[in-house]
Amino acid sequence: MTDLTGTSFEFPGEYYEIMRKDFRNLDAETEFLASLLPDAGTVLDLGCGTGSNLRALRERGHRGTGVDQSAAFLEYARAAGDEGISYVEARAEEYRTDERYDLVYSLFMTLNYLDRGRLPAVLRSVRELLNPGGQVVLEFGHLLNFVDSFQPNSVGHHRRDGVLITRLARQFINAHAANWRNEETLLVRTADGTVAMYDNFFDQAVLTGPEVRELLAAAGLTITAEYGGFRKEPAPFHGRGPLVIVATATPADTASDTAQQEENQA
Structure with a gap:
């Protein structure tokens, strides 16, 4: 049986930037993400690629960390200017830090690249990385x-x-x-x-909306909004396009009640 696990993105970052401009709307993404941040907020970009989102947010006064497994993309990101931004070469599920962030986001299908068996642990880790009141943004491709x-x-x-x-x-x-x-x-x-x-x-x-919602709830994250894109358009019923989910840490008492209910049901 063919081994179907992994990713390889090792080509010059300037070429990725060219393709990205044809696929993405950086202005809309920046406006969306910035709207969730306090002044001089801190961000974590899981799957940052060449750092486009981080640089755009830096221009608005935010600082952050970018995590990506591609050495070539991070080389470009650092050369493009990393004042107020730190970059870590690692897969998203391997990242560990004592830092806490006002916003953790993972865009452009990065969530789909992860081993589905490790998603619960990744999302629990994301919750632990949030400052009080911090938020999570996940953009992922779903079955439809x-x-x-x-x-x-x-x-x-x-x-x-x-x-x-x-x-x-x-x-x-x-x-x-x-x-x-x-x-x-x-x-x-x-x-x-x-x-x-x-x-x-x-x-x-290949994830489904219900699957991701259940994973978020199990990780102690409460969904506050769902969209079909970064202009806050509704998720289309025909299925074309990704889902964008915004979530925040579930209050401790609610999480405790949920855990107790699950234990009672078991």
Whole structure:
């Protein structure tokens, strides 16, 4: 049986930035995240990539930490300016710190990249990393989104500042593990005509909305809002697009009552 676990994103961060601009709305993300922060707030970005969100929030007076497993992306992030930002090379589930944050967020499907068996521990850790009144933002792909957007093979082009990136992608499914594997080849032509090729792959656990809501509740997190995007649009019923969930730590007395109820039911 093919081993379907892991991710590999080791290509120059400037190319990731070009592709990201075609997929994401940084202004909307920044406005959304900043609205959840106090003045001079502290943030933790799990799966920070090249640090775009952290730099945008830094411009608004917030400081934070970015965690990512890609050495190439973090090299770009540090070179782009890291005053008030610290970067840690690690997988999100491996990150440990004594710091506490006003906002912990994980965007762009990072939650789906994690081993689903480790999600309960990751979310408990996220809760413990919050300052009193702190909030969590999770953006994840759900089952209907995967089904709606599935393409066995696709080709995409990304252009900026004389650079052309051609992205060849293949998706296939391990139905027994509820896992999507994405394999990509990037062909990059720079402004001077140089051509390079990079291979990437990433596995995504196919999560459902109810599954994530139950995991959050079990981790001691209470959902305060759900959206279909960072402009606070409602989650669409047809399934296209991710879910964005905002949560905060469940009050200790409520968490204790819930644990007691579960124990009684057992």
